[in-house]
Amino acid sequence: MSLRHAVLGLLADCPASGYDLLKTFAISLGNVWSATQSQVYAELARLADSGQVTVTAEGARGRKEYAITESGRAELHRWLTEVEPNRTPRNDTLLRVFFLGLLEPDEAQAFMRREAETAAAHHEELSALTAVASGPDSFSVHGRLALEWGLRVTAAQREWALWAQKQIIDRAASGVGDPDTPVPAPG
Amino acid sequence: MSLRHAVLGLLADCPASGYDLLKTFAISLGNVWSATQSQVYAELARLADSGQVTVTAEGARGRKEYAITESGRAELHRWLTEVEPNRTPRNDTLLRVFFLGLLEPDEAQAFMRREAETAAAHHEELSALTAVASGPDSFSVHGRLALEWGLRVTAAQREWALWAQKQIIDRAASGVGDPDTPVPAPG
DNA sequence: CGTCGACATGTCGAAGTTGGAATATCGCTG
DNA sequence: CAGCGATATTCCAACTTCGACATGTCGACG
Numbered sequence: 001m002s003l004r005h006a007v008l009g010l011l012a013d014c015p016a017s018g019y020d021l022l023k024t025f026a027i028s029l030g031n032v033w034s035a036t037q038s039q040v041y042a043e044l045a046r047l048a049d050s051g052q053v054t055v056t057a058e059g060a061r062g063r064k065e066y067a068i069t070e071s072g073r074a075e076l077h078r079w080l081t082e083v084e085p086n087r088t089p090r091n092d093t094l095l096r097v098f099f100l101g102l103l104e105p106d107e108a109q110a111f112m113r114r115e116a117e118t119a120a121a122h123h124e125e126l127s128a129l130t131a132v133a134s135g136p137d138s139f140s141v142h143g144r145l146a147l148e149w150g151l152r153v154t155a156a157q158r159e160w161a162l163w164a165q166k167q168i169i170d171r172a173a174s175g176v177g178d179p180d181t182p183v184p185a186p187g
Numbered sequence: 188m189s190l191r192h193a194v195l196g197l198l199a200d201c202p203a204s205g206y207d208l209l210k211t212f213a214i215s216l217g218n219v220w221s222a223t224q225s226q227v228y229a230e231l232a233r234l235a236d237s238g239q240v241t242v243t244a245e246g247a248r249g250r251k252e253y254a255i256t257e258s259g260r261a262e263l264h265r266w267l268t269e270v271e272p273n274r275t276p277r278n279d280t281l282l283r284v285f286f287l288g289l290l291e292p293d294e295a296q297a298f299m300r301r302e303a304e305t306a307a308a309h310h311e312e313l314s315a316l317t318a319v320a321s322g323p324d325s326f327s328v329h330g331r332l333a334l335e336w337g338l339r340v341t342a343a344q345r346e347w348a349l350w351a352q353k354q355i356i357d358r359a360a361s362g363v364g365d366p367d368t369p370v371p372a373p374g
Numbered sequence: 375c376g377t378c379g380a381c382a383t384g385t386c387g388a389a390g391t392t393g394g395a396a397t398a399t400c401g402c403t404g
Numbered sequence: 405c406a407g408c409g410a411t412a413t414t415c416c417a418a419c420t421t422c423g424a425c426a427t428g429t430c431g432a433c434g
Contacts, residue, residue: 002279009286019412032281036392041413061399061412080290085279092189092272094219094333099196101329103267111267141358142288145351146281156343164332171328206382223422228383248382248429
């Protein structure tokens with residue numbers, strides 16, 4: 001649903017071809033919203049149909065350069081200010097966490113360790129982007145806000161995974177895994 | 188794709204009907220992976236077809252109770268230990284952040300303020316769940332791990348939104364918004 | 375006995391997503 | 405000029421997702 005607006009947003013910055021947009025998705029926007037070739041080209045065609053973008057130039061190899069129209073800009077503004085962001089939860093990792101009780105403690109622990117490592121790696125990747133994504137233009141400025149989000153959340157995620165791993169170890173140590181066994185009262 | 192495994196995971200805990208599962212999605216699992224009626228019933232039918240669940244009882248009003256089979260358990264285990272979680276980034280809020288430069292500073296700021304409020308509200312909601320989701324069974328234990336993730340991430344998100352709001356105010360104050368205007372050298 | 379609300383499942387179409395294949399041009403290099 | 409790699413677009417089949425609608429049962433209440 002939002003792909004339409006991602007494309008509009010990129011074209012609001014400057015005219016581009018489908019191929020150009022795909023490159024932008026690959027290096028920056030894709031960290032936030034990924035898109036495939038077929039999606040981008042199809043969306044450009046739809047947007048052109050509905051008059052929110054127009055072809056401003058045709059180049060070599062059938063290249064078509066698209067620019068946003070006033071109508072497109074209006075739609076983009078409406079989307080930014082009036083449409084509530086979609087917050088449908090869909091987290092593949094957390095879904096697995098819910099079912100970690102089905103695994104042996106050491107398997108569950110390995111899962112959390114891998115998650116901690118993944119989060120750390122992702123954090124490093126984003127750190128490396130910080131240098132690249134510097135620039136005074138509006139796009140870089142706001143891209144950096146998104147980047148900061150990534151840095152903070154990946155850090156939190158790593159801490160959480162380490163904490164969760166410890167929880168699992170502790171439970172395993174105290175002889176749980178057999179829910180029917182009453183926990184001996186402390187003291 | 189993961190809906191299949193969400194259903195299998197719930198049935199691994201205990202047999203249930205589609206209607207039962209829907210209720211579980213509504214109160215707990217849905218915070219992590221949401222599903223609609225049509226999806227759940229269709230998935231149960233598919234799983235029954237492929238022999239990963241079976242109908243163990245038929246009750247009033249056409250109620251069918253499903254239980255997981257050995258084959259289903261094996262698939263669930265494989266998914267938990269061997270399948271890399273899907274991490275396709277798709278964040279509607281961050282996508283908008285990328286394009287915040289197209290708004291007036293006060294509009295952009297209002298956007299971030301709303302985000303901070305939403306994150307805080309969501310955090311409170313999860314806090315309230317903490318009391319409800321207490322229990323010694325494996326499901327509650329691991330549900331709490333997921334809950335803790337939510338608490339940490341919503342907290343980080345709120346902090347980030349407040350920080351970002353300040354960034355935008357600062358930029359607006361220093362006369363940016365017209366990228367062609369050279370910034371006056373300090374001193 | 376009627377009917378209302380909760381229970382319970384199922385079908386449908388529109389829209390969105392994915393990955394892959396097909397097609398073709400341009401510019402460089404040997 | 406033949407061949408290659410980067411550029412560039414288009415089409416397609418399969419699948420998922422969503423919301424709406426259709427269908428029907430059961431128990432309780434008056």
